[in-house]
Amino acid sequence: MNLHSIWPLGLIGVLVVSVSHVSGHGDPAARIFTDPAHDALVIDLAPMDLPANTPHHAIAQPPVATLEIPVTGYIYGFRAEVVDSAGRVLPDELIHHFNLIDPDHRELFLPISRRLLAAGHETGAIRLPWLLFGLPLKRGEHVVASAMVENLTPVAYRQARVRLVMDFTPAGRPWPLFAASPWQMDVAFPVGDKSFALPPGRSSRSYEGSPAVPGKIVGLGGHMHDHGQLIEFTDATTGQVIYRAAPAADSAGHIASVPVSRLYGWSGIGLHVVPSHRYRVTVYYDNPTGQPIPDGGMGVVGGLFVPDRAREWPAADPRDSLYQKDYRHYMRLEGGHGMPMAGQSMPMPMHMKMGAH
Template sequence: MKKTIAICGAFLLAAAIAAVPFKAQGKQEKQEDSSKDNQPRHTGLDEGAAKPLPNQHEHPGFMQEDMHHAVAKGVTLDAKVDAAAHTVTLSVGPMNLPAHTSHMKMPQPPDLVWEVPMDGWLLAYHPKLVDVRGNAVPGTVLHHVAFWNENRADFLCPNKEEHIFGAGSEMTDWTEVPGYGYRVMKGNKIRIETMMYNPTATSYDKAYLEVVIPFQETSEDASAATPRRNVYPAWMDVTSCGKSGYDLPTGKSEKTGTVTLKYDGVLLGVGGHLHDYGKQIVLQDVTRQETVATLDAKADAQGHLQSVPVKLFVQQGGYKFAANDVLRISATYDNPTGKLLRDGAMGIAVGYFVAADDAKMAALWRKGKPTHGMAGMSHDQ
């Protein structure tokens, strides 16, 4: 099965929000919006930036658990900072991708860790795939990439690390949201989990995944750029706070889970994450008995997922949530293959959350050695 992953929450959400002014307060309404190589120079910010995990055969991220793969040899993480352009480019590779190779048979990169070299905000994420000569490689061969902040817990599921960025075969661009950013501190460790496959008839040798990240540093200079409001990626999962993948039965099916909010705040918008044969994601506030969003997926004639729409709440000042609100997430699928697809489904509503009192979010920072709250993925050495 072609396993296209559409991670369409903060990604398309950011692009849509960028064109809409944010109001501090506003009436809560529900209106659908389905809109969807310069060489950087090195600076002192590069020093010690990219580090492999000491134990590279375990991948504890939510997308890869309970799977076993060979480790791709020689794959490293390179970090280049362009201080003038205020960007960092992270490059994972080289990776050899033989044609007609599933993600289960493809040797997978080890988890790699980027050590953040500055205090400030990460503003956007621009992924692309290239070969060693800089030529474009189709996004089809990216099963997924996920960035995890090992130094901060997820605000909905504190047993997990904070999932700050994700992309799949659609290679969706996460555009900057004016006035907002993801807060980081120097020394934060961002774990990069990558899975490749190649369903095409063309082999790709020495491919690299590059992610360009614009950033803004903090400054004590009063004339410097205005500090940004902090956003918190909200991954609201049908498996609640467990591992996200689940077995997909034949025919029509629905899976539902809940998460409980611990903070007052607003959701700027919401999109969705599904796999092939996914039909719909619904997000509800059970406490208020309100449907926050109903997102109908688009697929091709074979059921391969193409997109999930985005619903915005920016013009109303965001969709208001209160601490202790219970959110219900439902995902529906229609699997026509006639067989159970192991770990063939996920259902996640994804968006950006802005806390009413950001000071309360400080409790999410982890000082000790990070622990991964879910079963890991083994890579056979």
């Protein structure tokens, strides 16, 4: 079963019982609310106009939104989409990517804000076994939501919204059995823009690091741009290949999807990673144009991680210099975005509320 079979298009007529905004944090038109009829937690970014035949750099992108989690529970699936002013789902190709970030906790491989979800138009619906896994969220914690859209179709859309629909299990139920957290490793780590100029011909790019806590990777997938040939994640200490995937292309040769690997079954759950080892992500490209492609490259793997028992996910340290630089970047306060924004981002908080699962 996928999210298309669960959700009515546009969530028209949803009974909203909990809506929460963080005053002054991003755009007030963004919203987060629960849909108890479908056990969902939903984020809508601010409405925007999408003129026809317009690339992303010429569209006023929805402003970054910082929102407060309205209820405690677990996420076990999600889908990013764009809906029109009547709530009808628009073509998948309108969304380039959606990011959901947790500023209260650190990343597994870096002392920057934890990336909760990342989706592109090729990602599709992601849904984990609700009995086994769930990403814990606590009421009062924060999330930062942002997206990039483009409209290369001949049809214009007014007052469209980027929407993230998350399958949600309220607290107090006997499931899920494992509290799992997302992780990612990007070839453009540690901070800054994650796209890079793609040179002509064959090329590759890598990054490596060690996890902050031991645990098991139970699922992972990848994201890359057109002309991507392969992406892999390896244990650089032992040479073991943990994940290797080649993208699937559509009829026009554009990347349509990247395979997802689920590392659990009847024989066991997950592949164990430890802080004493180094792990590496590598993406491979073959650019046949003969010219460099600005922002043409990207390579990231990410997935689900279950910390070893009695190990809590580490809190972020907002005093860390990498944390501060990363925060200013994803809030679009500085550096290299090169696109108009339909709103302003908030300044860096001096006393951010910290928490730990």
